[in-house]
Amino acid sequence: xxxxxxxxxxxxxxxxxxxxxxxxxxxxxxxxxxxxxxxxxxxxxxxxxxxxxxxxxxxxxxxxxxxxxxxxxxxxxxxxxxxxxxxxxxxxxxxxxxxxxxxxxxxxxxxxxxxxxxxxxxxxxxxxxxxxxxxxxxxxxxxxxxxxxxxxxxxxxxxxxxxxxxxxxxxxxxxxxxxxxxxxxxxxxxxxxxxxxxxxxxxxxxxxxxxxxxxxxxxxxxxxxxxxxxxxxxxxxxxxxxxxxxxxxxxxxxxxxxxxxxxxxxxxxxxxxxxxxxxxxxxxxxxxxxxxxxxxxxxxxxxxxxxxxxxxxxxxxxxxxxxxxxxxxxxxxxxxxxxxxxxxxxxxxxxxxxxxxxxxxxxxxxxxxxxxxxxxxxxxxxxx
Amino acid sequence: xxxxxxxxxxxxxxxxxxxxxxxxxxxxxxxxxxxxxxxxxxxxxxxxxxxxxxxxxxxxxxxxxxxxxxxxxxxxxxx
Numbered sequence: 001x002x003x004x005x006x007x008x009x010x011x012x013x014x015x016x017x018x019x020x021x022x023x024x025x026x027x028x029x030x031x032x033x034x035x036x037x038x039x040x041x042x043x044x045x046x047x048x049x050x051x052x053x054x055x056x057x058x059x060x061x062x063x064x065x066x067x068x069x070x071x072x073x074x075x076x077x078x079x080x081x082x083x084x085x086x087x088x089x090x091x092x093x094x095x096x097x098x099x100x101x102x103x104x105x106x107x108x109x110x111x112x113x114x115x116x117x118x119x120x121x122x123x124x125x126x127x128x129x130x131x132x133x134x135x136x137x138x139x140x141x142x143x144x145x146x147x148x149x150x151x152x153x154x155x156x157x158x159x160x161x162x163x164x165x166x167x168x169x170x171x172x173x174x175x176x177x178x179x180x181x182x183x184x185x186x187x188x189x190x191x192x193x194x195x196x197x198x199x200x201x202x203x204x205x206x207x208x209x210x211x212x213x214x215x216x217x218x219x220x221x222x223x224x225x226x227x228x229x230x231x232x233x234x235x236x237x238x239x240x241x242x243x244x245x246x247x248x249x250x251x252x253x254x255x256x257x258x259x260x261x262x263x264x265x266x267x268x269x270x271x272x273x274x275x276x277x278x279x280x281x282x283x284x285x286x287x288x289x290x291x292x293x294x295x296x297x298x299x300x301x302x303x304x305x306x307x308x309x310x311x312x313x314x315x316x317x318x319x320x321x322x323x324x325x326x327x328x329x330x331x332x333x334x335x336x337x338x339x340x341x342x343x344x345x346x347x348x349x350x351x352x353x354x355x356x357x358x359x360x361x362x363x364x365x366x367x368x369x370x371x372x373x374x375x376x377x378x379x380x381x382x383x384x
Numbered sequence: 385x386x387x388x389x390x391x392x393x394x395x396x397x398x399x400x401x402x403x404x405x406x407x408x409x410x411x412x413x414x415x416x417x418x419x420x421x422x423x424x425x426x427x428x429x430x431x432x433x434x435x436x437x438x439x440x441x442x443x444x445x446x447x448x449x450x451x452x453x454x455x456x457x458x459x460x461x462x463x
Contacts, residue, residue: 257395257427273394273425275407283399284425298396 002222004335005033008193009215009314014043015207021047022153022213025059026314028376034062036094039153043211054090076132093151107137111157116148116182121175148218155212163205189216190316224250225334230342230361232384242266256297279322295323301364304328308371336378341365387463388421391440393429401436409451
């Protein structure tokens with residue numbers, strides 16, 4: 001059974017601020033995942049710029065695979081120090097996890113990580129050392145299949161100040177909340193993160209007193225997705241394609257009304273076109289037995305492409321019940337995606353005089369594939 | 385059972401030419417009229433995409449529609 005490391009995060013800005021002073025960078029490489037969290041001093045634009053700067057420098061250096069000591073001293077030497085308060089402008093925590101599930105975590109001025117193992121939250125065994133006059137906490141351990149790890153910014157451990165509590169939740173309080181939430185749905189990391197954000201926000205009385213961020217990580221099974229879009233050039237291939245997608249392993253999407261009609265005909269199943277517009281720009285989705293999603297073709301694909309372009313690794317996939325949002329969600333939740341693309345020209349579209357970049361299916365699918373590869377999904381395209 | 389069947393095409397050309405407005409118009413029909421109509425959608429009606437949006441009312445295909453025209457068709461042909 002193949003496993004994949006998955007991570008989700010949410011950052012909430014301090015009440016009244018437009019941007020968050022915390023920043024997360026996640027880099028997926030072939031053999032490892034790098035996660036960086038930085039919290040800029042204060043809030044607002046200044047904090048946002050500082051944390052972005054810090055996390056970008058850190059993730060850039062980590063990606064180049066320089067020796068750890070060199071990376072740390074570079075970061076510590078470049079971290080700007082506040083003239084008034086005499087402390088660094090931002091905190092930093094980063095971790096590297098490799099193929100053998102060996103995890104390496106470094107924390108500078110940020111709250112200790114939370115490890116969920118055997119149904120309870122525990123603290124990691126840290127070793128401490130000093131570099132460039134800074135205390136650095138380091139932890140190395142083997143990440144087990146059932147483990148979940150959470151990193152937070154101090155806005156989380158302070159949750160409640162100015163709200164329900166006098167001194168905030170503290171590490172133990174946060175650990176209790178994480179334990180309670182994760183136990184409820186152990187396999188759904190997205191649910192845990194969303195729920196925890198709600199909990200912390202409630203402690204703040206829905207007026208966050210500081211920027212806060214929580215990142216969750218765990219292993220899960222790999223997921224597969226198959227997509228058929230467009231009628232094939234040769235009509236003889238209709239039944240071949242229908243059989244292929246029907247027999248494929250994993251979830252299944254059909255994109256395109258004509259394609260859906262072909263599939264229904266070849267597989268002898270009933271196609272139920274939908275009536276409901278959740279988004280005026282995206283035509284309704286349809287239903288057919290054995291398929292997870294049937295959408296309209298070109299417009300939906302174009303919208304999917306624009307949603308993917310905006311996506312940053314680790315973010316929780318878009319909400320929304322329209323065809324394009326559901327399509328994007330399925331793509332982001334899968335690890336390997338296989339496209340079956342028919343290249344027949346749809347006569348009906350020729351009458352519309354669509355702009356050329358909107359109208360060519362193969363181009364849009366290639367661009368979607370490019371976006372998926374950017375976030376390290378395995379993509380295969382078969383043309384018909 | 386409704387005696388009348390209205391099928392509206394939601395294929396790409398019909399969508400772009402205003403199929404959503406037709407669906408909305410049907411939902412906003414007078415209740416006594418609306419309850420007599422069974423509403424369905426389709427991915428293509430009759431392959432006449434160059435005259436979108438297209439709908440079929442009680443078996444007859446109508447092209448190049450807008451909400452006013454659709455309303456007229458329903459009113460004239462309702463059983």
